Amino acid sequence: MSSEVPTQPPKRPSSKIVSLVKPDRDLAWQVAPTLFTSFKYAWMGISYAFLTQRNFRIHVLLGSAAIGCGIALRSSVVELAVIGLTIGLVLAMELLNTAIESVVDLTVKQSYHELAKIAKDCAAAAVLVAAIAAVLVAGCVLLPKVFVLLPALPG
Numbered sequence: 043m044s045s046e047v048p049t050q051p052p053k054r055p056s057s058k059i060v061s062l063v064k065p066d067r068d069l070a071w072q073v074a075p076t077l078f079t080s081f082k083y084a085w086m087g088i089s090y091a092f093l094t095q096r097n098f099r100i101h102v103l104l105g106s107a108a109i110g111c112g113i114a115l116r117s118s119v120v121e122l123a124v125i126g127l128t129i130g131l132v133l134a135m136e137l138l139n140t141a142i143e144s145v146v147d148l149t150v151k152q153s154y155h156e157l158a159k160i161a162k163d164c165a166a167a168a169v170l171v172a173a174i175a176a177v178l179v180a181g182c183v184l185l186p187k188v189f190v191l192l193p194a195l196p197g
Contacts, residue, residue, distance in 0.1 A: 091140050098136045101173070105129035108180045115187040125183055128176035135172040139165040 074080040091098040108129065112122045142165040150158045 087137060087141075091137055095136065095140055097169070098133070098140070101129075101132050101136055105132065105176075108176075108184070111184055112180075115184060115191075117183060117187065121183045125176075125180050128172075128179045132169065132172045132176045135169045139169050 074083060092102065108125055109122065112125050117125070143162050146158045146161050
């Protein structure tokens with residue numbers, strides 16, 4: 043009795059010839075032939091989110107209020123830029139959340155799937171983390187200015 047286990051011959055590489063030429067992207071130019079068209083599609087995404095997503099509108103409103111407070115409290119340009127960047131991060135996360143939810147809904151349709159729930163919950167959590175960070179940043183920048191003004195208020 044031989045202790046050798048019969049083995050299969052090693053698989054040969056595919057006989058397909060791999061092309062090192064750039065992929066055909068002609069169709070990509072048909073979708074957005076100009077830079078202006080690309081910006082138009084991006085604006086359509088922002089408009090969609092603003093019209094259909096309550097939380098996006100809330101973030102826009104609170105972000106505008108934070109910028110307004112920063113201007114009223116005479117924050118420096120750098121402070122306003124930091125607040126603006128964190129607001130932009132929250133809005134970008136909200137747009138990604140909307141996109142992920144749409145793709146997941148398209149994929150699972152009306153059925154429940156645990157992985158779909160995880161994807162949607164994690165996307166929503168990313169927005170929450172960004173929003174908490176934005177509140178902390180705005181608080182660190184604006185609250186000291188408010189506390190300086192409080193003793194000066196009559197009453």
